[in-house]
Amino acid sequence: MEYDVAIIGGGPGGSATALALRQQGIDKILVVESGYYQTIRIGESIPPDTRILLEELGILEDFLKENHETCFGSCSSWGNDELGYNDFLFNPYGNGWHLDRRRFNAFLAQKAVERGVELHCGTKVRSCDRVLSEGFQLQLMGEDNQTQVITASFLVDATGIRASFARRLGARKLFLDQLICAIAFFELPPDSHFAKLTLLEAVEYGWWYVAKLPNNKLATVVASEPSMIKDTGLHRMENWRAYLKETKHISKELADCGAIDNLSVSLTPQAKAQDPMVCAAPSFQLDQTTGNGWLAVGDAASAFDPISSQGIYKALWDSLKAAQAIASYFQGDSRGLQEYESLIASRFDNYLTQRNYFYKMEQRWPTSPFWQRRQERTGLEKEELLVVGL
Ligand SMILES: Cc1cc2nc3c(=O)[nH]c(=O)nc-3n(C[C@H](O)[C@H](O)[C@H](O)COP(=O)(O)OP(=O)(O)OC[C@H]3O[C@@H](n4cnc5c(N)ncnc54)[C@H](O)[C@@H]3O)c2cc1C
Incomplete structure (x- = not known):
């Protein structure tokens, strides 16, 4: 004892x-x-x-x-409609x-x-x-x-x-920040192919990513502001799916590999049946x-x-x-x-510099509260950000 x-x-x-x-x-x-x-x-x-x-x-x-x-790296539509690649090909530590x-x-x-x-x-x-x-x-x-x-x-x-x-x-x-993520999992049909990259896509109300997991599953996540998750109803499966289908790249990848209609809610036992799993993703x-x-x-x-x-x-x-x-x-x-x-x-401090650089890169939706709020904060020094709180 x-x-x-x-x-x-x-x-x-x-x-x-x-x-x-x-x-x-x-x-x-x-x-x-x-x-x-x-x-x-x-x-x-x-x-x-x-x-x-x-x-x-x-x-x-x-x-x-x-x-x-x-x-093998990531592939993202961020600051641009087209996909850009950042692969680990030349990384000395491999994949x-x-x-x-x-x-x-x-x-x-x-x-x-x-x-x-x-x-x-x-x-x-x-x-x-x-x-x-x-x-x-x-x-x-x-x-x-x-x-x-x-x-x-x-x-x-x-x-x-x-x-x-x-x-x-x-x-x-x-x-520094408080995001909310809504997550669901897709089952990949047997023998289908999905790139071994994290696919990231910025949208007006936040961003989505999808990653292939072991056992033929895909984790699909949307991140946004708490108020926007509520207003858009992204915590409800029907809305989550509707917004997902409107993404340009992620929906296409999911459709191409035949996963889009293969939602596997079984991976989210604690979530209310059929709804995505919702969790807080703060920065502090x-x-x-x-x-x-x-x-x-x-x-x-x-x-x-x-x-x-x-x-x-x-x-x-x-x-x-x-x-x-x-x-x-x-x-x-x-x-x-x-x-x-x-x-x-x-x-x-290093994280703050990188995060600010990343959020500043996305300038396609200057009137979106999600991007406005992230970009307002990128101009602030750490000390100011910390006392601002949320
Ligand atoms: C949507 C989302 C996507 C993410 N994606 C990535 C990613 O791709 N890559 C990455 O590296 N990170 C990612 N993260 C972050 C990553 O999951 C966390 O940074 C990581 O889990 C931190 O590990 P930890 O051990 O500090 O905390 P946790 O993993 O949260 O572990 C804390 C543990 O403490 C236990 N616990 C809590 N309170 C108590 C208590 N009172 N008594 C006893 N036990 C307690 C919990 O049950 C839990 O097991 C993501 C986070 C989110 C929300």
Whole structure:
């Protein structure tokens, strides 16, 4: 019941942090995951250089055996009616991947367990209190409603965009943007062909993408402003399909491969029957990603627009840096935490520059509130954006 580190959240950020901590020689690690690995997860593209992080975590070879879908780059209609290609042909690390996210999350968790990490799924944290001598005391409640009290010398918030524990410990989310995504899956007919590229298309009210997943599925996603999703009714399947059919490139690709009428709602068990799955996709940074005896990783520390396809890479990267910081904290040196804090902040600056550049490129709909709002913000400096909030 006494752990060196308790990690709350068993997504890519949490599991990878557990793996990286084991590499740092930290023994008693607990991961508390409120959900289960059978649940559908969103977000599938990882860039070629993720290979370096998987190698550093000591799991590249096993990852490659998992046979996720190869991704050769992206193809987009953005700022222009025609498609432009950005392929990984000349990338020194080779191809990227389109993941079966459910399987990828389960794989990372399994690797952590194989290396001696304790994982509790279906477990909620009922209370989290600071205990002077021991760090934190957590009261956990399992699926059988039994409670258990544990202590941990260090706490990692890996709860994703909720950042539940960092916020409990005083951190605030500094919002840059808030998108809503509506997602559904198509089944590819057997023997049909779909390019191993992420296909992206900007539209007046936002943007769409489609990515081929393992097992002949296609993830199809629209991103827009919360108010526009509501006004257009994109959270309802009949509207979602109608808007999809009006896209120029994505609808054509789906029709050409025979998938357009093959909607597979079975991949979205939690969604109301026949409706797309809807989820928030905010961009934010915490004003404080570390504190005495704790830090946040992955989306809990900073969340990026899904257009960046950086969320999983970022979570793995954080995990390696976080583990180094925690190891030096245990050796009595808290400078590692400060360094981690500034790494997260400077990475957010880079993200901001890239995101602004990308949104500025699209000038076809100057009166569209979606693009106006994104472009208004591209003129602002980070400090101004952060205090604006939403
Ligand atoms: C529409 C969309 C598309 C995306 N596409 C991509 C993409 O193509 N490529 C990419 O890299 N990224 C993408 N992302 C982002 C990516 O999914 C995230 O960045 C990534 O999952 C972050 O990992 P994480 O471990 O930090 O958080 P999460 O994956 O959110 O994991 C957090 C975990 O914590 C658990 N949890 C939460 N609260 C608690 C609690 N109180 N107690 C215990 N457990 C808790 C959750 O159940 C979850 O398992 C996309 C996101 C969206 C919304």
